[in-house]
Amino acid sequence: MECELTTLCYIEKDDQYLMLHRTKKKNDPSHDLWMGVGGHFEEGESPEDCVLREVYEETGLTLTDYKLRGVVSFSDNDWYEYMFLYSGYDFKGSVTVCSEGDLVWVDKEKSVTELPIWEGDKIFLKLMNEGKPFFSLKLHYENKVLRSVVLDGVKWTDEQIKSYL
């Protein structure tokens, strides 16, 4: 099975996340949406290798304290992606200009409630904000609309999904 392997990191400081407003990259499926920073694995990288490199490339920051919060299995029609989801708790350096969009510190709460983000991202951000221990989240989309959610092997009802969106 061919698949995509990625990392995504929500760097936090003073109850804010460093969010990327994806405005600059061409043909970006997430164009104009907001999310953390990260990207695809390069050959031979472990999840840590990838997240440290991507955070440095996109923000100029070097993570000095970070944690794997969960694994997210995405599907949408014939597309599959497995994403390692990190929190970044401490770092060295200063935020630089990102070639993929604008980096902005946003209140954690507002990042979920006020910014245009993917539906599934609302779910894992809320799980992270609730302090949930390591989780495995399966998100199935159809044409970019969230259709099903399975958390740690248990399928959510439509009511559960709605309560998180």
Add this chain to the structure above:
Amino acid sequence: MECELTTLCYIEKDDQYLMLHRTKKKNDPSHDLWMGVGGHFEEGESPEDCVLREVYEETGLTLTDYKLRGVVSFSDNDWYEYMFLYSGYDFKGSVTVCSEGDLVWVDKEKSVTELPIWEGDKIFLKLMNEGKPFFSLKLHYENKVLRSVVLDGVKWTDEQIKSYL
């Protein structure tokens, strides 16, 4: 990057692991070695989907209590594999005949010290037996010989590696 995604599960009971002696599969790189049960992701599967299906297919058992213990990033020359490593704590059903080899309950300790297993497997089995919380382990082989070990982003010295083999 093309890569392989797999699961491996060590089902335990009474201080023993259900080990698979890989004797039956043709062209098996692990021929005659011992390990837990598992296999490759099928399209659209989450790690849980994969481990539950593989355990059922290979052992006839249905896991009722299991936990993701770590992620292992393997490389050997041009081959890359990412493996989700599970402990299986409880199950329903009875062990059946496996088409890939012989299933044998083996004392946890002996599974590491007495059976022919991959060098890197000794490392993660000892980490599991020590009760280490969720870990990310990067194992680099060259022609099936273990060359480097990185645990949670920290590279091991040769002395550390030897102490685990």
